[in-house]
Amino acid sequence: MSADYLQLAKEKRNASKDVDYSLPLIQFIAWCYINLTPGSYGLQLQKYICHLKLKLKEINKKLGLGDFKFSKTSGEFKATYLSKDNFYSFTHLRQWQPYKYYMLCLIDCDNDFTPEFYLITKEDMGKFSLEYMNGTSEENKNQENREQRLSIKKGSEKHNTLKEFNLLNDTSYSSLVKHVKLNNI
16 A cells, blocks of 8 residues: 555645644654754754753844853754764854854664753864865865854764763763753853
């Protein structure tokens, strides 16, 4: 029996996109994966984790200072789901903006959508070999303020380096909560 893809597409398009922020963390992550596009799930995960759960103050995007206030400075939130070829991808990295931290959420789709959390400095993010979002290095050589990207293969040396840079005790959500409570002064 073949699926009616036209009907499935219509149902997806017409499905409610009302976000239920009362869901538990893993359920919320799974809901975002099913119902939202890559261009929109990051903002919803940021709102859920940074602002509703961790109570971090949101920063106006127009200011170019990151996404949240943390410890008398600011940070940028980035979330990524594990791809089928085992990569996590962070896009639209703006290293020129004056925030201090990246809060990273790596969601392991192969492990029941379990998230790994990292809080690293912008300086440490710059130690990775970042690529430009568009064009080649040569085309971007004399350009300022170009967005960059980073792909990390699960279990790779880069993944281990990310763990070394992590300011949290481990990659658990409880470690993130504890760190924010102790250090958000």
